[in-house]
Amino acid sequence: MNKNIRRTLLSLASLAVASATLAALPGQAVAAGKITIMVGGITKMVYLPAKLAEQLGYFKEEGLDVELQSQPAGVDAENELLAGAVQAVVGFYDHSIDLQTKGKEITAITIFGQVPGEVELVSTKAAPNFKSMADAKGKTLGVTGLGSSTNFLTQYLASRHGISSKEFSVLPVGADNTFIAAIKQGRIDAGMTTEPTASQLLKTGDAQVLVDMRTVEGTVKALGGLYPASSLYVQRSWLNGHKDDAQKLARAFVKTLKFINTHSAEQIADKMPKDYYGNNKALYVQALNNSLPMYSPDGKMPKGGPETVLAVLSGFNPNVKGKHVDLSKTYTDEFVNQVK
Template identity: 75%
Template structure:
């Protein structure tokens, strides 16, 4: 009796265990947790960096299984510092930082190129327009940039250098972007300065500033710099890239998808995807600025063929630390991940 009961109990336990095992293996697999990536943007409301927030708004990060957090700093150099400190995994900023940093012994690499031109404009305060008619006239003037060591600072120095003006002959004042740049113009703290859309359109509409050098399209950029100037991009530390190729590939797919969206939708349709605080009370101005900016975006995220050489020429033109170093441009960017996108 006891023996039969013991055998029955063992069979019952075996049956229960088998059912439990089957239920475990037949149940749907738990979805993997999204891969967390924090990206610092050098001024998230700037149209040159539009792909960052637009990709989030369109849900393309989530489609790739990524949990992306977007943070913002007013200047690209601040975003770069966050990357080097390990506080973020990637930066949406200007490609030229990868060359500047290699000269300083640090390795970062652009993996998606958003802009084939800077999208930057040197604006002159209307009160100074009669005396500053080109960059040859900035001697003794105060020029605004987003931050010291920023790409706006690089470009300002080069444009002055091209016109025979050394960096000791004018002052540079970091004034940030957007409203802080507009305030600097209105308060006469700067005589001219470099900024992007939609700030350019806001200053033109108010009449507070005029265009001095326009690098919002390929023609204007070639006239100013002698070639295309790949600018806004997604860059990461090379050491991170070596161990996170899966995340890099997913980021590339998400961003290329956004670049394709930009070239297949109207400015009105794109603006409708953005948060209201991006255009405030003047959506028409934002749409107009966006429409003018669309040609600057690449279609496929690839580095323009003549781009790295132009950027190196610009930086070496005024920066001795770049001029005197051998820069291996092949280590400053890669098309590996965007080439995989169908």
């Protein structure tokens, strides 16, 4: 065969393959494409279902190639999603509401936490004069970051006692070790954090529980209703073209939530990587035991939950205040409802 003819045929064949690949892109993922999920702090117990699903092999059972990555703050994870660097985020549901007011369509497809899993801790030194959020006036309160979910929740808790955000100071102290240091050094009188940080401070006696949002009862008492928090959310544009992948992810996570709801804290801890609890597995188990009530049993959006979240954000998030939000577009139970 003439060399020029052979080259022409090879070029045409290459173009045909490329065209077929491009034609497939708008629909389902081409061949088993990798799905990267960014977690807003992968060792936080509020986001435990992400790593546990991987450890239990549920992604592989669904034929998914999932890579978990971690960013310490939810807002960073959110930015990665909007930039198209990742396909999904495990973070707080409230980002879906916040982003809609900025013209971004984000949808939560599985709810992990029916409550925030957050605890407002007061330092033992400040405790004698700080019995409830009604005593927040003139105090310094720690949050993970300015504009974070913990920041809005803190302002909302104070407002329920008639205290405005101008009557106390807010200090961003992060989470984990930086939060612990802020309490021990007296830089904050109280602060909002999650497990296992809360159990660490309670065990050393450096802090006491002021407001407990790790349980349904505690959350309803503090916020007036359920507050769906940790969730798996994606961009609506990705969801429309990858419904099969979304269904598989939902199935993997609902199976994980059912595992959590049918096993003890010890049994769950046994499935986690050793570096998650280090040399103190007993403390990790205790913290996990405190956290079990927050996990959803089925991944569905709790009734009235979106309205409670919107009420909190409308009061203190300048992006949401006074804006119309279509809550029906911020989440969907379409996929979790299909899981048997």
